[in-house]
Amino acid sequence: MIKKNDFFSAVNTVDNIPCNHEHIISSLINIIQSVARVSYHSVYLIDYFSKSFLYVSNNPIFLCGHSAEEVKELGFQFYSEHVPEEEQNMLVELNSNGFKFFDRHNNDKLKCYMLYNFHLQHGRKRILVNHKITPILLNNKGQIWIALCIVSHSAYKTPGHVQFHIEGSPRYWNYSFKTHNWEEQQGCTITNDEKDVLILSAEGLTTSEIADAMCKSLDSVKYYKRRVFEKLEVGSITEAIFRAAIHKLI
Structure with a gap:
């Protein structure tokens, strides 16, 4: 204890x-x-x-x-x-x-x-x-x-996921419990369309509603979501919104 x-x-x-x-x-x-x-x-x-x-x-x-x-x-x-x-x-x-x-x-x-x-x-x-x-x-x-x-x-679904940030810097650091060290990472960027998808998702809109609001096809919105998931290394829109907020992307 x-x-x-x-x-x-x-x-x-x-x-x-x-x-x-x-x-x-x-x-x-x-x-x-x-x-x-x-x-x-x-x-x-x-x-x-x-x-x-x-x-x-x-x-x-x-x-x-x-x-x-x-x-x-x-x-x-x-x-x-x-x-x-x-x-x-x-x-x-x-x-x-x-x-x-x-x-x-x-x-x-x-x-x-x-x-x-x-x-x-x-x-x-x-x-x-x-x-x-x-x-x-x-x-x-x-x-x-x-x-x-x-x-x-x-x-997240598990404990840990430790990050250290400096306001205004694209760099951040993840902490590794295996090496007991901080490992530098480079922040990512997202396009305006990808940002709009995240913001509208945070407001509770469905994929179809987002497509209507952005005057985009349903396939385009799905593509933007996939790209955001890849860039932020997440598996859900909830995680994507959370991660984007931490990195001041939205």
């Missing part, structure tokens, strides 16, 4: 924060609360100085039957109680190697984000979630003081 300190890396040991930190945190929480009110995602804040959760939204995706305040009080113990044991070590490895990778991009640290997938377990019920994490406040040494986490339902 993992322990609280397993989630903290020596690379990111935060030993100092601003004197007016209480005011900064209060203002930040007010902003994030406003964001959470208009989002269907679950949102929470991690404080790497106090090693605690600063804020947890009341979206049930992440709560596993608890109230938001209960999850906030549990903090990192929440993962020990609600992530399957076989996936807990994956999270610990990602925290360690993720912080090291954030540190390698020190000048762009506030533009970086990491995403991965794991199960949350409540009794017999398991759901696979997508978890995104990005720094939002650094201390004066450039260490990650506070991070924003977004949790949503995963479009």
Whole structure:
């Protein structure tokens, strides 16, 4: 069973924060609360100085039957109680190697984000979630003081699928649990027609309705879908929309 300190890396040991930190945190929480009110995602804040959760939204995706305040009080113990044991070590490895990778991009640290997938377990019920994490406040040494986490339902069928992105860069990195290294990838591009197919699919239109909306033949729309699946290396339109959104293609 993992322990609280397993989630903290020596690379990111935060030993100092601003004197007016209480005011900064209060203002930040007010902003994030406003964001959470208009989002269907679950949102929470991690404080790497106090090693605690600063804020947890009341979206049930992440709560596993608890109230938001209960999850906030549990903090990192929440993962020990609600992530399957076989996936807990994956999270610990990602925290360690993720912080090291954030540190390698020190000048762009506030533009970086990491995403991965794991199960949350409540009794017999398991759901696979997508978890995104990005720094939002650094201390004066450039260490990650506070991070924003977004949790949503995963479009994948299995845990893992770890990626590291830098905003505005076509490059991204996949993490390999076999080599324990980050492997650089080149982002793909899609045509305007392929983008339209994805956007209209996200709006709930059928293939026939998309063909009518685009004034294209049914075969053309099917071709655009196949091309998108090949480029994004996915097997369904749900995965394609999810992957395209991550890569800022739509």
